[in-house]
Amino acid sequence: MNTDGLPELTDIGIKCFLESAPLYSKKSFKLPPEPREDLRINEIDSFCEICEQKRPFHDSTLRSDRVAGAKAALMAFQQLRTGKAGFSFTCVSCKKSNRIYLLEQTVDDETITIQKYGQLPRAGIPRDKTLQKFFKEDRDNYEKAVICLSYEYGVAAFAYFRRIVENNINRLLDLLQEDLQSSGGDQETFTAIQSLRDESPMSEKIKIANLALPGHLKPDGLNPLGKLYQVLSEGVHNLPEEECLKKAKAASECLAFLVSELASRKEHRARFKSSISQL
Ligand SMILES: [Zn+2]
Known part of the structure; x- marks a missing residue:
């Protein structure tokens, strides 16, 4: 794939995609020069229905997944590969409200294309x-x-x-x-x-x-x-x-x-x- 004009894959790019990309939409990025093992990010922002305001939500993916991830990383630290990834975030204030996303990533030599194929709860449609x-x-x-x-x-x-x-x-x-x-x-x-x-x-x-x-x-x-x-x-x-x-x-x-x-x-x-x- 031609990388001209593609943004480089960053935490902020992933955050924006998780927060606002519609279901089944795709976005392509240039792979970063520093290899990154997965798409995991620490935090997103979302409107919490319990706190009734916009709050940060922190990564709350199961610990065992992370340990397994860390082990794999120790064995071979390598660039992202084609596959699927699940994300789970919890509101830092009430610790009750969750956001779950499923992404599929397709990686070639220089680029990664991510598609959102799952999201809970259903995204609200903003009306003025x-x-x-x-x-x-x-x-x-x-x-x-x-x-x-x-x-x-x-x-x-x-x-x-x-x-x-x-x-x-x-x-x-x-x-x-x-x-x-x-x-x-x-x-x-x-x-x-x-x-x-x-x-x-x-x-x-x-x-x-x-x-x-x-x-x-x-x-x-x-x-x-x-x-x-x-x-x-x-x-x-x-x-x-x-x-x-x-x-x-x-x-x-x-x-x-x-x-x-x-x-x-x-x-x-x-x-x-x-x-x-x-x-
Ligand atoms: Zn909350």
Whole structure:
């Protein structure tokens, strides 16, 4: 296998893979220069359902396995070989909650490919509460988009996110204009956002969207509205799976940022108004 562009196998790489790779997904790494006998790592992080927060989980693989492993290592210290590996981690705080993973590894001269073929408990699919609320009319599509994203089904995820953006872009513009009006934003921006509702070529809309956001909605100059119009302008047909996955993630991030930012500003305004009116 060609090793160009492959990351080197490290504890952090294994940790990320265990924590977040979907079941049956594969990832390839360059073998490290220092031979490593197995894929074992000491710690992962996970949301503990007993502690009700994110906690470190430590390797709790049975001792006898480790002794056997150590003996084998003494006899012949060698690089990883093709085979299977099981992992068990326990929450360091409650010592009750466990995470179990099964991996298959395929090793050749310079590379290792790992596949996750088992995981307990079943991984939760992350859903953004603010987005769920915002997409209440489009709940079904949002649910499908999130599931496709979590399984890394890029083409499908991108198609669903594109549909969601299409269906909800005007509601997003409503929120934006409301925000501008209450914060005394300038008329020019307001008019620019209004013009995005008109029939005009998508290339024109991208241009306008890229200029029409106030500074507080453009972290480090990145314009999430422009990105969303970009998403609307692109067809799924010609894009490779990986590219679709990237775009679906970008759409998801842009929506989450804009919707949550606008919603929390709206909430703060309402709270301030109600408290000041009582004085
Ligand atoms: Zn715990």
